[in-house]
Amino acid sequence: MTALVELQDVSVDYAGHGGSVSAVQNVSLTLGENETFGLVGESGCGKTTLSMALMGLLPASARVTGQLLFRGQDLLAMSEAERRQQRGDELSMVFQDPATSLDPTFGIGYQVAETVRAHRRVSRGESKARALALLREVGIPAAESRYADPPHRLSGGMRQRVVMAAALANDPSLLLADEPTTALDVTIQAQVLDLLAELQRKHGTTILLIAHDLGVVAQICDRVGVMYAGQLVEVAPVAELFAAPRHPYTRALLEALPSRGRRGRSLRVIGGQVPDLSDPPSGCRFADRCPHRMDVCATVPPLVDSDSRRRIACWLDPATRATAGLPPVPAAPTPDAPIAVGPS
Amino acid sequence: MTEQSRTVIEQDSVPLLEVEGLVKRFPIRRGLFGSGSVHAVEGVDLQIHAGEVLSLVGESGSGKSTLGMCVTGMSTPTAGRIRFAGEDVALASRRGRADFRRRVQPVFQDPRSSLDPRWPIETTIREPLDAYRVGSSAERTARVAELMDLVGLPRHFAPRQPRELSGGQQQRVAIAAALALRPELLVADEPVSALDVSVQAQILNLLDELRNRLKLALLFIAHDLSVVEHLSDRVAVMYLGRIVETGPVERIFSAPEHPYTRALIDAIPHADPGRKMSRIRLTGEIPSPVNPPSGCRFHPRCPVAVDRCSTEEPQDTQFDEGHSAACHVAAAALAQRGSIISVLSEGATS
Amino acid sequence: MTAHPVAEVGKAARAPRRRLRTRLGGREGLAGWTIVFILIAVAILAPILAPHSPEAIDGNRILAAPTATHPFGSDDLGRDVLSRVLYAYRVSLGIAVGSVLLAMAVGLPIGVFAGYVGGWTDLILMRLIDLLLSFPALLLAISLIAILGPGSLVALLAIAIIYVPIMARVVRSSVLVVRGQAYVRGARARGASHLSIVRGHVLPNAIGPALVQASVLMAFAIVIEAALSFLGLGSQPPTPELGLMLADGNNYLTQAPWVEIFPGLGIAISVLAFNLIGDGLRRSFDPNGITR
Numbered sequence: 001m002t003a004l005v006e007l008q009d010v011s012v013d014y015a016g017h018g019g020s021v022s023a024v025q026n027v028s029l030t031l032g033e034n035e036t037f038g039l040v041g042e043s044g045c046g047k048t049t050l051s052m053a054l055m056g057l058l059p060a061s062a063r064v065t066g067q068l069l070f071r072g073q074d075l076l077a078m079s080e081a082e083r084r085q086q087r088g089d090e091l092s093m094v095f096q097d098p099a100t101s102l103d104p105t106f107g108i109g110y111q112v113a114e115t116v117r118a119h120r121r122v123s124r125g126e127s128k129a130r131a132l133a134l135l136r137e138v139g140i141p142a143a144e145s146r147y148a149d150p151p152h153r154l155s156g157g158m159r160q161r162v163v164m165a166a167a168l169a170n171d172p173s174l175l176l177a178d179e180p181t182t183a184l185d186v187t188i189q190a191q192v193l194d195l196l197a198e199l200q201r202k203h204g205t206t207i208l209l210i211a212h213d214l215g216v217v218a219q220i221c222d223r224v225g226v227m228y229a230g231q232l233v234e235v236a237p238v239a240e241l242f243a244a245p246r247h248p249y250t251r252a253l254l255e256a257l258p259s260r261g262r263r264g265r266s267l268r269v270i271g272g273q274v275p276d277l278s279d280p281p282s283g284c285r286f287a288d289r290c291p292h293r294m295d296v297c298a299t300v301p302p303l304v305d306s307d308s309r310r311r312i313a314c315w316l317d318p319a320t321r322a323t324a325g326l327p328p329v330p331a332a333p334t335p336d337a338p339i340a341v342g343p344s
Numbered sequence: 345m346t347e348q349s350r351t352v353i354e355q356d357s358v359p360l361l362e363v364e365g366l367v368k369r370f371p372i373r374r375g376l377f378g379s380g381s382v383h384a385v386e387g388v389d390l391q392i393h394a395g396e397v398l399s400l401v402g403e404s405g406s407g408k409s410t411l412g413m414c415v416t417g418m419s420t421p422t423a424g425r426i427r428f429a430g431e432d433v434a435l436a437s438r439r440g441r442a443d444f445r446r447r448v449q450p451v452f453q454d455p456r457s458s459l460d461p462r463w464p465i466e467t468t469i470r471e472p473l474d475a476y477r478v479g480s481s482a483e484r485t486a487r488v489a490e491l492m493d494l495v496g497l498p499r500h501f502a503p504r505q506p507r508e509l510s511g512g513q514q515q516r517v518a519i520a521a522a523l524a525l526r527p528e529l530l531v532a533d534e535p536v537s538a539l540d541v542s543v544q545a546q547i548l549n550l551l552d553e554l555r556n557r558l559k560l561a562l563l564f565i566a567h568d569l570s571v572v573e574h575l576s577d578r579v580a581v582m583y584l585g586r587i588v589e590t591g592p593v594e595r596i597f598s599a600p601e602h603p604y605t606r607a608l609i610d611a612i613p614h615a616d617p618g619r620k621m622s623r624i625r626l627t628g629e630i631p632s633p634v635n636p637p638s639g640c641r642f643h644p645r646c647p648v649a650v651d652r653c654s655t656e657e658p659q660d661t662q663f664d665e666g667h668s669a670a671c672h673v674a675a676a677a678l679a680q681r682g683s684i685i686s687v688l689s690e691g692a693t694s
Numbered sequence: 695m696t697a698h699p700v701a702e703v704g705k706a707a708r709a710p711r712r713r714l715r716t717r718l719g720g721r722e723g724l725a726g727w728t729i730v731f732i733l734i735a736v737a738i739l740a741p742i743l744a745p746h747s748p749e750a751i752d753g754n755r756i757l758a759a760p761t762a763t764h765p766f767g768s769d770d771l772g773r774d775v776l777s778r779v780l781y782a783y784r785v786s787l788g789i790a791v792g793s794v795l796l797a798m799a800v801g802l803p804i805g806v807f808a809g810y811v812g813g814w815t816d817l818i819l820m821r822l823i824d825l826l827l828s829f830p831a832l833l834l835a836i837s838l839i840a841i842l843g844p845g846s847l848v849a850l851l852a853i854a855i856i857y858v859p860i861m862a863r864v865v866r867s868s869v870l871v872v873r874g875q876a877y878v879r880g881a882r883a884r885g886a887s888h889l890s891i892v893r894g895h896v897l898p899n900a901i902g903p904a905l906v907q908a909s910v911l912m913a914f915a916i917v918i919e920a921a922l923s924f925l926g927l928g929s930q931p932p933t934p935e936l937g938l939m940l941a942d943g944n945n946y947l948t949q950a951p952w953v954e955i956f957p958g959l960g961i962a963i964s965v966l967a968f969n970l971i972g973d974g975l976r977r978s979f980d981p982n983g984i985t986r
Binding site: 042043155157158185186187188189190191193194212213214215216217218219238239242243252253254256257258259260263266267268269270273 | 403404510540541542543544545546548549552567569570571573574575597607608610611612613614615616617618620621625626627629630
């Protein structure tokens with residue numbers, strides 16, 4: 001797996017009225033060519049901020065530190081003009097709400113063709129032909145006759161297909177998809193996920209899928225990263241993560257999901273609250289809610305290779321402990337230790 | 345009594361809520377002169393028994409929310425009958441209707457918009473008590489404290505404004521306000537879909553607990569089928585204003601009869617990479633409820649449709665105790681099974 | 695959790711809901727309010743503050759330049775400009791506040807009623823409002839003055855009539871938004887009466903935009919009134935009035951600019967103050983603090 005994107009110790013802070021908000025803290029992550037990587041976590045965990053940092057679309061109040069490499073190129077060292085050139089070309093994006101990602105006054109085909117022309121010196125005819133081919137590829141029926149249709153004539157699912165056509169217009173190497181199916185109905189979501197997987201196979205695009213729905217990630221991703229309150233806590237191949245989550249947060253998150261096996265039983269509740277990111281705890285940010293909390297948790301656990309395929313940032317993990325010269329946890333707590341049930 | 349769910353208690357023969365042939369159409373204006381109507385709900389029958397959780401599932405445009413609005417009295421049906429504890433709500437006196445409103449309470453999807461941003465949460469919880477003049481002022485205050493305990497809100501939250509609360513806490517406030525008048529039925533329209541997974545788990549646990557403790561019936565309107573499977577006793581599947589299948593939750597999820605139910609269940613993305621979504625996809629999208637298709641409304645998207653489906657509207661066929669579906673193909677298969685069985689049994693007797 | 699006494703519930707009414715400063719519109723709002731209060735004080739205390747009588751004619755000081763005793767100079771009849779400006783605020787502020795209050799008294803109920811009831815009531819009321827809006831504002835004012843004759847009170851009435859439809863529309867549209875909120879539907883489902891819903895939910899949540907509009911309209915009222923007086927349709931001489939003073943000063947702009955400049959500044963300051971309040975309120979009426 002060759003690296004397409006390398007993030008090293010990436011932190012994002014937002015300057016605000018009463019001090020700064022630490023939205024992302026020291027995230028290190030590598031995305032390989034041709035893989036679908038899922039980034040999951042609950043609202044406010046920093047997954048969208050991280051992807052925006054990658055796109056260079058953060059607001060001026062955000063300060064990004066660390067290294068963001070795209071094909072070995074330092075994104076933070078590039079000029080705004082260079083980054084603009086890159087967006088929509090090598091890097092492209094699909095947003096959650098297809099209703100607002102398209103301009104309501106222009107025909108859908110025109111909008112796809114425009115993306116082509118923004119980055120390629122092609123004639124109008126060529127760009128139109130390309131746009132038509134793209135619309136057909138994403139499954140817009142009767143693409144020729146719908147070419148000039150404004151977005152509101154299309155259903156939500158169809159609009160999201162058009163957004164995807166525009167995102168794929170210039171064969172990007174990396175496609176960022178931020179909750180691309182959240183606004184869609186279940187049967188339409190299934191269609192769009194199929195399409196995303198198919199396009200990935202055909203074009204070899206690397207996809208960074210941001211989602212809060214663990215099911216969506218389980219269905220189409222190769223690897224998954226779990227974020228909590230700005231920290232990346234676990235990265236693993238999808239099957240392993242879901243079968244045997246190792247970070248206490250990942251485990252709690254999966255046990256909070258309703259499923260057939262848990263019918264009639266209480267779902268797991270994570271006690272306490274997400275920490276205030278304008279005044280985050282100094283160590284592991286999950287520590288306050290964690291049933292296995294130890295003294296060492298006041299220090300941020302590094303994200304280390306737990307084994308050849310999995311990375312985890314938790315002081316329970318022997319490999320993490322080894323980095324600090326700590327012996328393995330004496331009496332390893334059972335994975336099913338009860339988590340305090342609190343009101344909220 | 346055709347419907348019978350596992351929670352029904354024997355003497356409880358009158359359903360708490362009975363909906364019969366409910367129709368709701370919204371007039372729409374197109375330009376100055378054109379007009380038409382949205383057929384949001386087209387002839388729905390439904391029953392909920394005391395203490396039962398019935399989930400109403402379907403995609404956007406299926407009419408499930410409209411049905412919920414009619415049931416809570418926030419919308420007046422175009423036709424059909426709603427009976428609560430055996431009494432026709434439309435024919436009830438003014439007092440009877442007020443009583444019905446007290447006994448059926450809604451819970452909305454977005455807790456942010458269901459709380460007045462200017463009201464401290466205790467005022468919100470107290471509002472229904474004031475409106476119905478329940479007890480003395482001191483008793484109302486005590487009841488607010490009791491309700492806050494019931495939904496797991498710390499009492500010192502009482503003077504807080506909604507914006508000082510997290511989404512989960514806001515939803516607890518909304519539920520507390522809905523419970524203030526000791527209703528017998530909660531109509532919850534997507535109460536957890538605006539919440540994060542771990543918060544959603546808290547609210548689902550709370551609903552489950554309330555239902556056990558207060559013997560509360562719940563009409564749970566949702567699109568997330570894994571949540572539905574977790575919480576419900578029975579499920580009704582809606583498509584374009586019609587209930588296409590209804591039955592006990594285990595039966596619906598393990599052996600659905602209607603092809604639309606099957607497609608919905610197949611489209612669930614399970615949080616288990618080993619359990620992939622089925623390869624079979626429903627093509628196309630839900631048609632406009634202004635011009636619903638003829639015959640079976642699902643036929644243009646149906647993978648098993650036959651000629652008859654486009655012309656003749658299927659009637660409810662009972663497949664099992666409390667399990668029925670409206671599908672020609674499934675009914676034909678049932679009839680065939682039946683005839684085979686009868687042939688076999690005839691063969692055995694002769 | 696149960697350790698907290700019941701006494702904690704029921705205190706909300708006494709708990710300070712928000713700091714006064716934020717409610718008045720933050721830093722900007724506070725600046726606006728301060729200026730307005732100073733201007734009101736000035737208007738009320740004009741007889742004490744003014745160094746001279748506003749109507750005292752001094753033949754020796756015709757168009758005289760500012761001096762220590764006449765800091766704003768004197769006008770074409772030798773009257774003290776400073777004293778006249780101080781007195782003029784009585785008329786200007788009176789008309790600004792009066793016209794808007796009158797417009798609110800009429801427009802607010804119309805807007806709330808139309809927006810909350812909806813349907814045909816809304817349709818008919820709004821078409822009537824549109825009818826009123828379709829007249830050019832100044833034309834409406836001028837025709838009224840033609841009937842009733844010029845004067846400060848008539849100007850106030852004319853401006854109020856211009857403002858009623860604006861007020862009604864603003865209120866109606868925010869009532870429509872609030873009416874659609876789940877908490878209103880919920881309150882209804884929980885048995886709250888229409889009256890208590892309007893009082894408890896609709897008015898408090900819909901009043902914000904109306905108050906913002908009101909402060910902006912007050913600023914406009916000062917300008918409109920000045921314009922009417924300038925045209926000779928508002929206050930009549932010798933009433934000290936800012937627009938009237940502008941009209942007078944216009945003739946001597948080159949010889950004695952102070953006759954023009956100080957009333958002009960007087961208008962500008964009051965308009966600025968009301969606009970500052972409007973901007974501040976706009977921000978503070980966003981209970982979720984999104985724009986902050």
